[in-house]
Structure formats: C-alpha cells, structure tokens
Amino acid sequence: MRKQLAVVVIALCSAVCSLGAHAADALPTESALDKRVSALSQDLRCLVCQNQTIADSQAPLAIDLKNQIREKIAQGLSNDQIIDYMVQRYGDFVLYRPPVKAATLGLWFGPAALLILGLVVLFRYLARRRREQPTDAPLTDAEHRRAQMLLGVTDKESK
Amino acid sequence: MNRHLLPLGIFVVIAVFLAIGLGLDPREVPSPLINKPAPAFSLPQLQQPAQTFSHADMKGKVWLLNVWASWCVACREEHPVLVELARAGTVPIVGLNYKDERRDGLRWLSQFGDPYRLSVYDYDGRIGIDYGVYGVPETFLIDKNGIIRYKRIGVVTPEILRDKILPLVRELNGNA
Numbered sequence: 001m002r003k004q005l006a007v008v009v010i011a012l013c014s015a016v017c018s019l020g021a022h023a024a025d026a027l028p029t030e031s032a033l034d035k036r037v038s039a040l041s042q043d044l045r046c047l048v049c050q051n052q053t054i055a056d057s058q059a060p061l062a063i064d065l066k067n068q069i070r071e072k073i074a075q076g077l078s079n080d081q082i083i084d085y086m087v088q089r090y091g092d093f094v095l096y097r098p099p100v101k102a103a104t105l106g107l108w109f110g111p112a113a114l115l116i117l118g119l120v121v122l123f124r125y126l127a128r129r130r131r132e133q134p135t136d137a138p139l140t141d142a143e144h145r146r147a148q149m150l151l152g153v154t155d156k157e158s159k
Numbered sequence: 160m161n162r163h164l165l166p167l168g169i170f171v172v173i174a175v176f177l178a179i180g181l182g183l184d185p186r187e188v189p190s191p192l193i194n195k196p197a198p199a200f201s202l203p204q205l206q207q208p209a210q211t212f213s214h215a216d217m218k219g220k221v222w223l224l225n226v227w228a229s230w231c232v233a234c235r236e237e238h239p240v241l242v243e244l245a246r247a248g249t250v251p252i253v254g255l256n257y258k259d260e261r262r263d264g265l266r267w268l269s270q271f272g273d274p275y276r277l278s279v280y281d282y283d284g285r286i287g288i289d290y291g292v293y294g295v296p297e298t299f300l301i302d303k304n305g306i307i308r309y310k311r312i313g314v315v316t317p318e319i320l321r322d323k324i325l326p327l328v329r330e331l332n333g334n335a
Contacts, residue, residue, distance in 0.1 A: 047188060047293035060258070061293055064284050089291040091191040 037069050040079060044086055045096050053096055190291055190310045197224070197301045198289035202279035205256050205264050212253075212279050214305060221331045223252045223324070224299040225275070225315075226287065229263040231295040237314040238271050244320065245274035250328045254278030257287050257295055300324060302331045 038055055044065065046057035054062040065086070072082045086094045098104050139147065192198070201213040225241060227234045245252055254275035256264045261280060268278070281287055290299065293312075300309040309327055311319060 050185065061284075064288060068288060088191060089288060090293070091189060091291070093188045 033070065033073060036073055036079070037066060040069050040082060041066050043083070043096050045094050047090060047094065186294065187312050188293075190307075190312075192291055192299075192307050193310060195307060197299065197305050197307050198286070200279070200281075200286045200289070202255075202281055202286060205254070205261065205268075205278035205280045208261070208280070212277060214301075217251070217253065217301065218305055219303050221250060221303055221328055222301055223250055224255055224290075224301060225252055226255045226257050226290070226292050226295050226297040226299075227278075228257045228259040228295050229267040230259065233314050234296045235271070237296050237316075238274070240315055240317055240320060241274040242272045249325065251276045255286065255290075256280050257292065258282065258284040298324075300327055300331075 041055035041062075042053050044054045046052045046054045046059055046062040046065075048059040048061050049057050052062075054065050068085075069082055072085060077085070083095070092098060098107060100108050197214050199214055201211050204210050204212050227237075241252060244250070252275050254277070256278045258281065261282075264278070264280070268275075279286075284292075290297070296314060298311040298315050299307050302308050308331060309323065311324070315324065
C-alpha cells in the first residue's frame with residue numbers, strides 16, 4: 001500500500017515538474033507571440049461574420065487567418081506587412097479601422113461636419129430670435145386697459 | 160414655403176440613402192483582386208493526387224475558377240448551372256475544392272456530375288486565402304493573360320451567367 005502510494009506521488013511529482021519545466025522555457029516567447037497575434041487579429045475583420053474581429057470569431061476562416069498571422073510573424077514579417085498581406089487579399093474591408101482616403105472622408109469627418117452644421121444653424125436661429133424679440137417698451141394706456149380687462153381686474157382693485 | 164420644403168428635402172435625402180442601402184448586399188465585399196493577376200497556385204488534383212495543376216497551365220485561355228466544397232449547401236444550388244455551362248462548352252471551368260475531404264469531394268462529383276475540366280485540391284484553404292475567399296461558392300473569371308476580370312461571391316445564377324459572365328467571356332475572347 002505504502003509502496004503504491006509512493007509510486008503515485010513520484011509519478012504526480014514528475015508530471016508536475018515536467019509541466020513546470022516545459023512552461024518555464026516555452027511560455028515567455030509564446031506569450032509575446034500570442035500577444036502580437038491577438039493585437040493584430042483585433043484590427044482585422046472576419047469576413048464571414050462581418051461585425052466581429054477575427055480575434056472574437058470562431059469561424060473556420062477566422063481561425064485560418066489567425067494561423068496565417070502566426071505563421072507570418074514566425075517568418076519575421078512586421079505588423080504592417082501582415083496587415084498589407086490581408087488587405088491585398090480581402091481589401092480595405094478587412095480593416096476594422098478604415099484608412100483615411102478620398103472614399104472614406106465622409107465616414108471619418110461626416111459626423112463632425114454634421115455637428116458643426118447643426119451648431120451653426122442653432123446659433124443663427126437663436127441670434128435671429130433674439131433680434132426679433134420685442135424690447136421692454138412700457139405698455140400704452142390702451143394696452144394697459146385691455147390687459148386689465150382680460151385679467152378681469154377692475155380699476156378699483158388695481159388702485 | 161421654405162419652412163415646409165426643408166424637412167421634405169431632408170426626408171427625400173434620407174429616403175434615397177436608405178433605398179440605396181436596401182439594394183446593397185453587405186456580404187458582397189468588393190474584391191481588391193479585380194484587374195490584378197490571379198494569385199499563383201500549384202496544387203495536387205482532386206482526382207489524381209499525384210499530379211499537380213498550376214494557374215500557368217491555363218495561360219492563353221479565358222477560364223473560370225470555381226471554388227466549391229462538398230459541405231457547401233449553396234454549391235448544390237449552383238451546380239446544375241455549371242454542369243449546363245460545361246455541356247455548352249463556352250468556357251473551361253477549373254474547380255478549386257476548398258477545405259474538403261478528398262473522398263467527400265469525389266463522391267459529390269460522381270453524385271451531381273462533374274462540370275470541371277479538373278479540380279485542384281486545397282485542403283488547408285491556403286490558396287483560398289490568397290484568392291480572398293470567404294464565402295463558398297465563389298467564382299473568378301480570368302483572362303488570357305491571367306488577370307482576374309470578375310468575381311462572383313455566392314451562387315452563379317442563370318441570370319448572372321447570362322448578363323455578366325458570358326458577355327465578359329465573349330468580350331475577353333474577342334479582344335485579347
């Protein structure tokens with residue numbers, strides 16, 4: 001019984017130790033690679049499920065593309081080169097952040113332009129209303145009487 | 160007058176944009192490969208694994224590259240159109256069997272007919288990525304100089320064949 005226990009303990013120990021040793025030499029470089037892969041894949045759109053990045057997507061194509069990124073990094077390509085590789089194949093649509101170019105000017109600056117236009121219209125409207133507002137001229141006698149009549153106030157009460 | 164025309168104008172502009180938006184298919188992403196050389200490939204054939212086939216073998220011909228797979232449901236819809244086209248012999252079709260099991264691909268062809276001059280076998284989808292494939296079936300029209308002239312994402316319907324592909328094939332065969 002005790003012998004069996006010892007064997008089990010030793011087996012467990014060696015398993016844990018080999019895991020530890022493996023982790024110690026493999027993890028640091030691997031996690032740096034993983035970080036680059038996930039950073040890049042967060043900038044790329046999955047074309048199968050178009051509102052997801054390939055980092056989020058589990059579509060077979062997204063998995064293939066992540067593997068491609070990993071492979072390209074291993075080949076020593078820079079991030080820009082890998083992004084170019086994707087754009088050459090899938091077009092600008094693959095970029096989650098569209099590039100600023102003539103066709104995308106409206107996309108990038110349209111909302112700001114609309115906001116400015118709205119503010120201009122608002123201020124012009126307010127300015128015009130201020131101009132058109134009557135000044136605080138005192139009421140004429142006729143107006144005064146009419147106001148009192150409408151309010152149902154008799155001359156006696158008001159005095 | 161002006162006061163009433165302005166909202167009407169804004170409404171018309173929004174309505175036009177929305178109407179255009181309804182007509183667009185968001186799944187159809189314009190390919191950057193149009194008017195660019197078809198990406199190179201040299202792949203084993205589906206029927207004869209020992210033999211390879213390359214894009215260069217089609218040089219001097221106007222041809223279709225059709226990406227298909229036995230697991231692709233829409234391919235079933237498209238297949239009779241391709242079989243019909245092959246029977247007419249207007250344009251050679253090369254199949255790219257994409258991320259498929261060889262056995263399944265061969266069974267599919269024996270079951271539904273084989274419209275392809277031959278099929279190449281892209282098991283890991285690597286060539287598919289080079290061609291920007293993301294939704295099977297996809298079809299590329301490639302001219303005599305190996306330039307991609309047209310890409311269809313999704314099913315090639317008889318209408319698309321008649322209105323888009325065949326006129327282009329005639330034009331490319333006549334001029335080049």
